Amino acid sequence: MITWSEEQRDLRTLAEELGEAAGKDHLERDAHREFGAAAWQTVRETGLLGLPFDERWGGLGQDLLTTMYVLEGLGYACRDGGFSFSVSTHLVSTGVPLQRFGSTDLKDRYLTRVCDGSIIGAHAISEPSGGSDVMAMRTTAVRDGADYVLNGSKAFVTNGPIADVIVVYALTGKRGSPAALTAFLVDRNTPGLVVGPPVTKMGLSTSPFCELFLDDCRVPAANVVGSLGAGYLVMDHVMKWEILCSFIINVGEMQHRLERSIDYARTREQFGQKIGSFQSVSNRIADMHISVNNARKWLYDTGQRLGNGENVTVDIAASKLIASEGNLASALSAVQIFGGYGYTTEYGLEKDLRDAVAGTIYSGTSDIQRQRIAKMLGL
Numbered sequence: 502m503i504t505w506s507e508e509q510r511d512l513r514t515l516a517e518e519l520g521e522a523a524g525k526d527h528l529e530r531d532a533h534r535e536f537g538a539a540a541w542q543t544v545r546e547t548g549l550l551g552l553p554f555d556e557r558w559g560g561l562g563q564d565l566l567t568t569m570y571v572l573e574g575l576g577y578a579c580r581d582g583g584f585s586f587s588v589s590t591h592l593v594s595t596g597v598p599l600q601r602f603g604s605t606d607l608k609d610r611y612l613t614r615v616c617d618g619s620i621i622g623a624h625a626i627s628e629p630s631g632g633s634d635v636m637a638m639r640t641t642a643v644r645d646g647a648d649y650v651l652n653g654s655k656a657f658v659t660n661g662p663i664a665d666v667i668v669v670y671a672l673t674g675k676r677g678s679p680a681a682l683t684a685f686l687v688d689r690n691t692p693g694l695v696v697g698p699p700v701t702k703m704g705l706s707t708s709p710f711c712e713l714f715l716d717d718c719r720v721p722a723a724n725v726v727g728s729l730g731a732g733y734l735v736m737d738h739v740m741k742w743e744i745l746c747s748f749i750i751n752v753g754e755m756q757h758r759l760e761r762s763i764d765y766a767r768t769r770e771q772f773g774q775k776i777g778s779f780q781s782v783s784n785r786i787a788d789m790h791i792s793v794n795n796a797r798k799w800l801y802d803t804g805q806r807l808g809n810g811e812n813v814t815v816d817i818a819a820s821k822l823i824a825s826e827g828n829l830a831s832a833l834s835a836v837q838i839f840g841g842y843g844y845t846t847e848y849g850l851e852k853d854l855r856d857a858v859a860g861t862i863y864s865g866t867s868d869i870q871r872q873r874i875a876k877m878l879g880l
Contacts, residue, residue, distance in 0.1 A: 503801060509567050512549070513574040519547050520578030520585070527581035527707070531852055534699070534706040536663055537584045544588060544618065549575075551616035553592065554600050558608055559616040565742070565804050568592075569749040573797075576753025580849060582856040583707030585750045590659045590708070591615070593742040595622025595668055598684060598735050602727035607686060611666060623664035625655035625713050626736065632656075633869055635670075635682075635736070640715060642671035642683060644722070649673075649685065651693070651718040657863075661711040662699045665689050669715070670732050682732030686724040693718030704855030741817055744864050745804050748824035751860060752800065755793040755831045758853060762786055762838050776838070785834040792827035799823050815877045818870040825860035826867060832857040 505513070523540035530537060544550060553568040554560025563571070572589065579585050596615040599608055614620040631637040640653025651671050661667070667687050674681035687694055697712035727735050763786060766777030776782045803816040832854040836843035843850045861867045 503566065503570075503805075505570060509563075509570055512552075512561075512563070512567070512571045515547055516549060516571045516574040517578035519544055519549065520575045523575075523584050524578065524580035527579075527584075528846060528849060528852070530581060530707045531583070532846070534701065534709070536587065536707055536709055537581055540581070540584055541618065541621075548617075550588070550591065550596075550618045554596055554612065554616050558600070558612040560612075565745065565808050566801065569745055569801065569804050572746055573749045573753040573756075576750035577757050578753070581707055582750075582754060582853070583705040585754075586705050586747060587621075587660055587663075587708040589743070589747045589750055590624075591618075591622045593739055593746055594624035594660070595666060595686075597742045598624075598668060598726050598739050599686075601738055602684075602731065602735050603686075604723070606723060607726065611686060620665035621660055621663050622666055622668070623658055623660035624668040624670070624739070625658045625661070626670050627655065627657045629654060629656045629712070633866060635733075636677055638670065638672050638676070638682065640669070640671045642673050642685060642720070645719070648719045648721055649683075649725070651685065651687070651715040651720060653715050655713040655715075657700075657710055658713050659708055659710045659863075661696055661713060662709040664696075667694075667713070668726060669713070669720075670736060673732075674730055679733045680730040682736070683729050684726040684732045684735045685720045686726055687718065687720055691718055691720065703858060704852070705859050706855075740864060741807060741813065744817055744821045745800055745807070747864070748796070748821060748828075748860065749800050749804075751824055751828045751857075752793060752797045754853065755789070755796065755828055758831055758835050758850075759786070759789045759793055762789060762835050765839060782838055785838055789831045789834055792823075792831055796820075796824040796827045815874055818865075818873045818877075821864060822867055822870045822874075825857075828860055829854075829857040 522543050551560035552563050556562045575585050599612045642649040642651045669685050669687045670682050673683040693716050695714040699709040699711050766782050769776045799820040803813050803820045807813045835850050836854055842848050
């Protein structure tokens with residue numbers, strides 16, 4: 502069991518206070534599919550966007566586990582799941598690869614602004630024709646003098662409509678080779694980069710996403726993140742952080758949902774007794790309790806092992822499966838426990854359910870995680 506220091510608990514408290522403020526009017530923002538711009542200014546003032554980054558670049562210098570602990574607090578307190586997802590995406594899509602692989606020049610120019618939130622980050626990996634099949638990527642980058650010229654298109658770019666800088670992954674070698682991909686840091690105003698309109702989606706509606714189109718988009722060679730052909734390595738590092746950070750937020754949401762369901766089951770009466778006395782309700786709540794604690798343990802254990810430099814390929818896949826499917830089951834149970842009220846938008850639980858579906862798809866679908874685990878088991 503991890504013991505948290507007073508400094509870590511203070512950061513967690515700060516995140517929970519931020520979450521409460523950021524979650525105000527979340528139902529209205531969800532209805533209008535509107536990003537919480539005012540909430541973003543609030544999170545900037547807290548300094549929490551610099552959580553895992555070195556103090557040299559304006560960060561708070563915290564490790565992965567502390568970052569997860571604080572983000573869990575954000576998920577617990579913030580009812581705007583889309584906003585929390587955009588915060589996590591900003592951290593892991595741009596800040597994490599810059600810190601680990603970026604040159605000193607790139608860090609000076611970009612990481613300092615990622616930490617203070619004066620720019621918003623995103624990354625562009627998936628493509629319209631490929632989806633989760635990253636090795637079938639068609640977007641290309643060809644060297645031309647001091648630049649690379651990028652051509653292609655990207656889909657499902659979280660934060661895309663509001664991003665100031667985007668890490669774009671492109672093909673620079675033979676398709677199918679692990680050394681075929683390279684990561685590029687691309688400014689929004691780069692000629693040849695066209696940001697498509699926000700795409701309407703099922704859930705996480707306050708976290709906008711879109712398509713990107715690259716038409717002879719010239720990017721300086723100095724904006725390569727890492728080195729030529731290291732894109733898959735960069736992406737693998739980012740995906741580990743993405744899963745741990747985004748799904749620990751879901752754990753916070755699951756915990757809040759569990760407590761809310763318990764309170765409701767203790768007070769709501771049907772047929773002359775509290776509904777918590779009905780086995781069909783109490784069993785659902787018991788399963789919600791098991792799911793949230795199972796997901797929490799898997800995520801923190803995997804984060805600890807990753808921090809120790811261990812191979813966590815199977816653990817990452819299992820953690821994502823357990824957390825994403827547990828979150829979805831938890832959200833559905835809450836809707837069923839609240840009955841007709843759970844089905845209304847007023848209670849926000851149907852929104853939780855719509856948001857939770859996304860977790861079984863992004864960062865590699867549940868089926869892909871199972872295939873990854875099976876492959877590592879020798880099948």
